[in-house]
Amino acid sequence: MRILVLHGVNLNMFGKRDPSQYGTATLADIDAALKKLAKELDVTVECFQTNHEGEMVERIHKALGEGINAVVINAGAWTHYSYALADALAILPVPVVEVHMSNVHAREAFRHHSVLAPVCAGSVCGFGVESYLLGLRAAQTLVIKDAK
Numbered sequence: 001m002r003i004l005v006l007h008g009v010n011l012n013m014f015g016k017r018d019p020s021q022y023g024t025a026t027l028a029d030i031d032a033a034l035k036k037l038a039k040e041l042d043v044t045v046e047c048f049q050t051n052h053e054g055e056m057v058e059r060i061h062k063a064l065g066e067g068i069n070a071v072v073i074n075a076g077a078w079t080h081y082s083y084a085l086a087d088a089l090a091i092l093p094v095p096v097v098e099v100h101m102s103n104v105h106a107r108e109a110f111r112h113h114s115v116l117a118p119v120c121a122g123s124v125c126g127f128g129v130e131s132y133l134l135g136l137r138a139a140q141t142l143v144i145k146d147a148k
Helices: 027-041 053-063 076-080 083-091 129-147
Strands: 002-007 044-049 070-074 096-100 122-125
Touching: 002 027, 002 053, 002 129, 027 044, 027 129, 053 083, 070 083, 070 129, 096 129, 122 129
Parallel strands: 002 044, 002 070, 070 096, 096 122
Antiparallel strands: none
C-alpha cells in the first residue's frame, strides 16, 4: 500500500512558526514519525512539501498514474481558499484525509472553513504531530475497507 503525504504552504517552517499553535516539531520530525508508523503499518509513505500551489497540483496529478492508494494532506492556508487543490484532489479515485496540527475550529473564523473537505473522506485537527499519524492510520483503514 502506498500513501502520499502532502504538506502545503509554510509547513516547511514547522518548528519555527508559532510554537503555541504548531509545537516545536520540524517537518523532518513529522516525516520521520510518519515513516516510522508506516513501517509498523506495513505501508509505504512518500512525503512532499511545496510552497507553490501549482507544484502541489502537479504532484497530485502525478499521483494519479503512480498507484497511490491514499493521500494525507495538510494544505496549510490553501485549505481555506484553493479550489484548484480541491479540483485536483477530486480527480483522484482514492481516499483523501485532511489533517491539521492546530485545532482550526478554535482559531480565526477564516480557518473554520475548508474548501477541501467536500473531496476528503474526513479530517483530523488539533493534535499536533499526532494529527498526521491519526490521518495515516485513517488512510490505511479506508484503503483496507475499500478493498473488501
